[in-house]
Amino acid sequence: MSGDDAPAQQQNAEETKQENKPSEEPKAESKPESPPVSSTEAAATPATEKVPEEEQFTYRSLVLSGYGGYDKVKLQVKKGKPALKAGEVMVRVKACGLNFADLLARQGLYDRLPSPPVTPGMECSGEIEAVGEEVTDRKVGDKVLVLNRCGLWQEVAVVPATHTFLIPEGMTFEEAAALPVNYITAYMMLFDFGNLRPNQSILIHSAAGGVGIAATQLCQTVKDVTVFGTASASKHETISQGGVTHCIDYRTRDYVEEVRKISPKGLDIVLDPLGGSDTHKAYNLLKPMGKLITYGAANMLAGQKKNLLAVAKTWYHQFSIHTLSLIQNNKSVCGFHLGYLDGEVEVILQAMTTILDLYRQGKIKPRIDSTYHLEQVGDAMRRMQERNNIGKVILITEPMPEEEKKEEKKEDKKKEDKKKDDKKKDDSKKEDKKEEKKEEPKNEEKNEVKKEEKKEEPKKEEK
Amino acid sequence: MSGDDAPAQQQNAEETKQENKPSEEPKAESKPESPPVSSTEAAATPATEKVPEEEQFTYRSLVLSGYGGYDKVKLQVKKGKPALKAGEVMVRVKACGLNFADLLARQGLYDRLPSPPVTPGMECSGEIEAVGEEVTDRKVGDKVLVLNRCGLWQEVAVVPATHTFLIPEGMTFEEAAALPVNYITAYMMLFDFGNLRPNQSILIHSAAGGVGIAATQLCQTVKDVTVFGTASASKHETISQGGVTHCIDYRTRDYVEEVRKISPKGLDIVLDPLGGSDTHKAYNLLKPMGKLITYGAANMLAGQKKNLLAVAKTWYHQFSIHTLSLIQNNKSVCGFHLGYLDGEVEVILQAMTTILDLYRQGKIKPRIDSTYHLEQVGDAMRRMQERNNIGKVILITEPMPEEEKKEEKKEDKKKEDKKKDDKKKDDSKKEDKKEEKKEEPKNEEKNEVKKEEKKEEPKKEEK
DSSP states (O other): OHHHOOGGGGGHHHHHHHSOOTTTTTEOOOOOSSSSOOOOOOOOOOTTTTTHHHHHHHEEEEOOOOOGGGEEEEEEEEEEOOOOOEEEEEEEEEEEOOHHHHHHHHTTTTTTTTTTSBBOOOOEEEEEEEEOOTSSSSTTTOOOOOOOOOOOSSSEEEEEEEEEEEOOOOHHHHHHHHHHHHHHHHHIIIISSOOOOTOOEEEETTTHHHHHHHHHHHHTTTOEEEEEEEOOOHHHHHHHHHTSSSSOTTTTTTTTHHHHHHOOOEEEEESSOTHHHHHHHHHHHHHHHHEEOOOOOOOOOSSSSHHHHHHHHHHHHHEEEEHHHHHHHHHHEOOGGOOOOOOHHHHHHHHHHHHHHHHHHHHHOEEEEEEEEEGGHHHHHHHHHHHOOOOOOEEEOOOHHHHHHHHHHHHHHHHHHHHHHHHHHHTTOOOOHHHHHGGGGGGGGSHHHHHHHHHHHHHHHOO | OOOOSSOOGHHHHHHHHSSSTTTSSSEEEOOOSSSOOOTTHHHOSOOOTTTTTEEEEEEEEEESSSSSGGGGGEEEESSSSOOOOEEEEEEEEEEEEEHHHHHHHHHTOOOTOOOSSSSSOSSEEEEEEETTTOSSSSOOEEEEEESSSOOOBBBEEEEOOOOOOOOOOOHHHHHHHSSHHHHHHHHIIIISSSSSOOOOOOOOOOSSSSHHHHHHHHHHSSTTOOEEEEOOGHHHHHHHHTTTTTEEEESSSHHHHHHHHOOOEEEEEEESOOOHHHHHHHHEEEEEEEEEEOOOOGOOOSSSSSOHHHHHHHHHHEEHHHHHHHHHOOOEEOOOOOOGGOOHHHHHHHHHHHHHHHHHSSOOOOEEEEEEEGGHHHHHHHHHHTTTOOOEEEOOOOOOHHHHHHHHHHHHHHHHHHEEEEEHHHTOEEEEOHHHHHEEEEEESHHHHHHHHHHHHHHHHHH
């Protein structure tokens, strides 16, 4: 696991600077929605001896303290047992999923996350620890996965019972945390907007990402679907085994040309998480009756912090379509984002039920790329943002063993000077792209995949 | 049947003016695609005695002579037997369907019709009279319905065999001619783009029109679909019997309000044949995961001739959407027009096969509003353009009985002076809307439905 930037253990110093509250000391949070009940299992530091039980209750929580780089997500300890409202349950969280929206949110580019300080996290899994009034279909001890607007990257989460789904027999907590966002997104896009049917063809960008893997698996449930998938070359073997028919290395090839070579008439569906000029390409790749389903603007993300140039460029090139063109081309353009589907409990329940059935039938299985402790959230985010993952990046709430912590600290110390340099660079507001190039040497101790991709990165960013 | 404007019998004078070729005299057409084989059945005038058999072959054909009003579609007699290319068949046409695109085409607003002079007509039914080489699945005598880009409003049509579909047992030629355009359009919109499923809700504009009736019937094949349908009040009983759950008189009510009263959360699908500001309303009426399917710009049609103001207004208000808005709303915007789906033989075959199966099962049945002779094409177009039809307007190739012709001529004579007045008005290029108001008194001898609607018309046009 890479860790040259902002692992949570290093936060104390920074936090002191910003808030004068070291992260390892319990903080009494007064937010009405977030806090929880009673357990000592995971509290990092003991509360004072004679306070009431409710106040002894502490739990670790990741908090976005302000918009910016990886170090803006800090591990804090919250104190106090939350009162459950009617219809709510309290979940002892075991694992959390990372999503692209979390990366955008950290940079202030995702309007569904309330303003900082706030706990991010749209999905997790765990056990129900308490149920509020009027909750009839959940009980203490139930293993559930949770989908929520935010607030799930912490050891204890309080959510409406309707946002929880029972975990099927045999599913690990990591798998469960990897399921909701990616699979519901892929499912709704393919089978609601996309209306995917046998013999059709589809382009899946970032086929090695969470949604990409989920979409590829779901495509296998329909007969004879041809899947074009983009990913860097090092990931091709894995995604090919996962069901991608034609793997395209978008870093060295023009994916439009590659698709046209094989499917001159174009495609039935394009899933577009990129935005900007890639949406135009997607539209042009559609055959008549084709569906473009756009579900993100990953092109806006170019570097650790908000890159105004990338945002402006993506926005400037953002696709806008006139209905008369749609008519003359017999095409469909759809937008999807689960984060904006809050109120649609029925829709989500239906999709989730089908997805869990498919899991039980062995037709889908989340692919876990890597697992990080809460303390390592910076590394986890970096892995995703730098597109080094194949499948899902997971956070686990289990505290980091002391040996590991020591080891990381040693490494951190070694890198501290470099880190300070980085900070200076950050402050001087150079373009993130350039920064990353300079940081490259530091990544040498990382795994091979990462190295390979870093070298190609400038290509990607030019796209 | 109304007939104060340009019935085909009156054309001689005008045609002489324009082309010096009276319509009732056979014309040798040199167009390679249109002409046909041998029969005397329907030829209006005999060819000279001793010409070769090929040249004796004549057939009546409607020809758009230039863009403009109803009188621009003229009945001519074509001469000469067409050579069939490989893969083609010659059809002795019995009945033809009228579509909204034909009305737009006459005004020069539909780019899929080649420049005049040209024979319009996208659908017809009839019997195969000759088959070209390489045609293996059609034989002389087969009863077929035909879907083609144009050229079907004539007694004899030559088309690729793949554009013909065998008519099921018991289906009349009128029904067969009413089927392809409206039902394929409705089918593709509902079940491909729309992905209609049980318990969903839909708004069908012009629910008494050809596509409206077809869509309503197809909605009945899915469990518990709530259909909102707009139509003038006089048509409500009929469309309600046809399956519309909530009828809305768009001339006296705000349809958005009416829908919101019953479905506050909005709709799953809106079919939009109107364009302009109605497309915006449609988009706003969608609930999350909703689909707007736009398939026309009927709002551009305001009067007999091209109304630049209406065109400009419709174009100005034409809906344009940014993908980021689609993402934040979880919505889909689709455009459909069968006329642009030319090359998609497989797609159309599949839809047509399903539609014919549904007919055999008694689940759908085209509703014929009225039947006109080729000579009455002006009246037929007017009926549709003035939205007096409930269901399909059909042209039949059977020559008009002599008595009927005489009767019409008498009436025409009575109206001739008025007609000349109209022509002057036309020439002075006043707004069509005003013209129609002035013409209103002439419609008094028409059927009740028509009268009722005419009174309300100004309202519609203000929309």
